Amino acid sequence: METVENTKNYKEKWAECLTIIKDILGVDQTGVQSFRTWFEPIKAVDWKDSTLTIQVPSEFYYEFLEENYIELLSRVLQKVFGPNINLKYSVWVKTDQNTGKTITTTHTGKNPASKNVPQPTNYHPASNVIKDPFILPGVKGVIDSQLNPYYSFANFIEGDCNKLARSAGIAVAKNAVKSTYNPLLIYGKSGLGKTHLVQAIGMEIKDLFPKKNVLYVDADTFERQYAQAALDNDRNNFLHFYQNIDVLIIEDVQLFAKKEGTQNAFFQIFNYLHQKGRQIILTSDCPPVEMQGLSERLLSRFKWGLSAELTVPNFETRLEILKQKIQKEGIDIDEDVVEYIANHISSNVRELEGVLISILAQATINKKQLNLELAKDVVEKLVKSTQQDISIDFIKKTVCDYFNIAPDQLKSKTRKREIVQSRQVAMYFAKIYTKNSLASIGSQIGGKDHATVLHACKTVNNLMETDKRFKRYIADLEKRFKLQ
Ligand code: ADP
Ligand code: MG
Numbered sequence: 427m428e429t430v431e432n433t434k435n436y437k438e439k440w441a442e443c444l445t446i447i448k449d450i451l452g453v454d455q456t457g458v459q460s461f462r463t464w465f466e467p468i469k470a471v472d473w474k475d476s477t478l479t480i481q482v483p484s485e486f487y488y489e490f491l492e493e494n495y496i497e498l499l500s501r502v503l504q505k506v507f508g509p510n511i512n513l514k515y516s517v518w519v520k521t522d523q524n525t526g527k528t529i530t531t532t533h534t535g536k537n538p539a540s541k542n543v544p545q546p547t548n549y550h551p552a553s554n555v556i557k558d559p560f561i562l563p564g565v566k567g568v569i570d571s572q573l574n575p576y577y578s579f580a581n582f583i584e585g586d587c588n589k590l591a592r593s594a595g596i597a598v599a600k601n602a603v604k605s606t607y608n609p610l611l612i613y614g615k616s617g618l619g620k621t622h623l624v625q626a627i628g629m630e631i632k633d634l635f636p637k638k639n640v641l642y643v644d645a646d647t648f649e650r651q652y653a654q655a656a657l658d659n660d661r662n663n664f665l666h667f668y669q670n671i672d673v674l675i676i677e678d679v680q681l682f683a684k685k686e687g688t689q690n691a692f693f694q695i696f697n698y699l700h701q702k703g704r705q706i707i708l709t710s711d712c713p714p715v716e717m718q719g720l721s722e723r724l725l726s727r728f729k730w731g732l733s734a735e736l737t738v739p740n741f742e743t744r745l746e747i748l749k750q751k752i753q754k755e756g757i758d759i760d761e762d763v764v765e766y767i768a769n770h771i772s773s774n775v776r777e778l779e780g781v782l783i784s785i786l787a788q789a790t791i792n793k794k795q796l797n798l799e800l801a802k803d804v805v806e807k808l809v810k811s812t813q814q815d816i817s818i819d820f821i822k823k824t825v826c827d828y829f830n831i832a833p834d835q836l837k838s839k840t841r842k843r844e845i846v847q848s849r850q851v852a853m854y855f856a857k858i859y860t861k862n863s864l865a866s867i868g869s870q871i872g873g874k875d876h877a878t879v880l881h882a883c884k885t886v887n888n889l890m891e892t893d894k895r896f897k898r899y900i901a902d903l904e905k906r907f908k909l910q
Contacts (some may be wrong), residue, residue: 436478436507440470443502450498454908456616456776459808463780464495467787477512478503479532483787486755488515490783493576569671571632571640577625581750585743588619591734595623599630602638602673602705607732609696609706611679613713614736617776620709623736624675627707631673638672645681649688656687668695673705680710683719693724700727715894744768744778751782763801770805781805816859816907818852818870824906825852828899836872849874850882851903857883859907 447465451457464487472479482488491499503511516532584592591612598605610627612620628640655664668674674695682689699706710717713735714728739747745768752759767785771778784804789796826833829848836849849872856867857879864876871879889896 436473437470439506443506446502447498459777459780463783464491467791471516476510477514478507479514479516481516483790484755485517487783488517493574569639569641571628572642573625573628573632575629577622578629579626582619582622582626583743583747583750585739587737587739587743591623591736594732594734595627598705598707599627599634602631602635604703605705608700609708609728609731611708611710611714611728611731611733612736613710613733615711617774618736618738619775620736621677624677624707624709628673628675639670640673641671642675644677645679648676649685652688652691665691665694669698671699671704674699675707677709678711679708680712680717689721689724696727738773739775741768747775748778748782751779757786759796763798766798766801767805781808818856818860818862818867821855821859822852822871825855825903828903850885853879853882854886855903855907
C-alpha cells in the first residue's frame, strides 16, 4: 500500500542508490561525467508492487541506460531495494505546445534480477556470489554471446582514427574460421570506441555464422570467474568452458597485469584456441609494448596477430558521429550547435555523446531552448569540471620538478637539451590543459613567441611517436596532471 512513509522511503532509497553509483563510477573525469550525464537527471517517481519507476529525459536515455548501465543499475537497486525489485522507466518525451502538459511514455525495464546475470555466469543476486560460473547444465548448443545489438558496424562511423582497426575487424568477421589476424588486439584510450568495435565484430560473426559460439567477456569478469573456480577447485571446468568458445572477445587485458593465476589460465586458453584456429579478439588501453605486469610469453603471443590503434577522431568524424546520434534520437538541432560541440569536445567520443545528452536533458528537463547558448553552457561546465585549476604556473612547476631543473631555467637562452626539452614539454601541456592562446603560452613560458610554441607542440608530438622513453615521460606527466 502506498503511504507517505512508503513514498519517502523509495525516494530516499533512490538517493542512496545515486550515492553508491556515483561512488562506483569514480572521481576521474569519465566517472564524474558519466554520473552527471546519466544518473543525476533521473528522478524516482513511483514505487508500487516492488516496481520502481524512474523518470528519464528521453527515449535515447532509456535505451542508453538499458544498454550500458543496466548491470550497474541492477546491482545497486538490488542492494538497496532488495533482490526482487523491478524497474520501469517513464520517458519524458515532450511538452505539448498548446496545453503545456508533459507527454510521457513508459517502458518496462528488463527485470534487474534477470538482467543481472551475465550468462554464462550464474549470478546469485541475493548473496552477490557467483554460482557455477561456467557450466551450462546439459547445454551443448550455442551460448549467449553477451553482445549488445546497438554496437553494430552500421553505426560505427568510419574515420582516419579507426580505419585500420575497423577494416581489420571486418576482415576478422568475414574470415572468422581462418583469420590471419589472430589475435586481433584493438587498443586506445578510454572512450574511443574499443568496446563498440569489438562488439560489432562479434555481432557480425553471429550474423554470418549463427552457430558459432561467440563470447564477449571483460577482464574483470574473466578474473572473477577464474578466482571462483580456483576457490572451488574447479579449474578444469573453467578451462573446459572457455576451450569450447569459437570466438573469444576479452576486453581490457591490461587488467591481467600482475595477476599470475588468471594470466596462466588465460595463456592456456589462448594457446588452445589459437592452435585450433579459433579467433581471439582483445582490447587494451595501451599497445603490447607498454603493457606492464604481463608475462613475456603472453605479450609475445599478442604479437602473433595484429594490433590496431583507435585514435582521436578529427573534426569531420566527430561531426558525423554527432549527426548519427542526433538522427537516431530523432531530434532537430541547428548545425551551428552541432559544430560547436564537435569543435570543443575533441578527445573522447564518449564525452561527445555525453555533452549531446546533457544538452538534450537540459532542454527537456529544465525546458531550456536547445540553442547555441545552452550548448556553450554545457560545454563550459564540462570543461571546467574536468580541467580545474591547471595553471601555467602549475604546469611549469610540475614539468621542472619532473626533469629536475629550476623553473627559472626555462627562461634561459641556453641550448642545453634538458632545458629546451622541458620548455617544449611545458608549452605542449599548456596548450592541452589551459585555454591560453599560443602567444600567451609563449610569453609565460620562457618569453617566446607563438611560432615557438607551435613548433614545440609539433616536436613533442613527433618525439612521442619516435622515442619510447620520451613517450613515457609524457605519460608520467600526464598522470600527474590528471590527478589534479
Ligand atoms: P572504449 O571502449 O574505447 O572506452 P566505447 O566503445 O565504449 O569506448 O565508446 C564510447 C562511446 O562512443 C560509445 O557509445 C560508442 O558507441 C561511441 N563511439 C565510439 N566510436 C564511435 C564511432 N566511430 N562511431 C560511432 N560511435 C562511436
Ligand atoms: Mg570499453
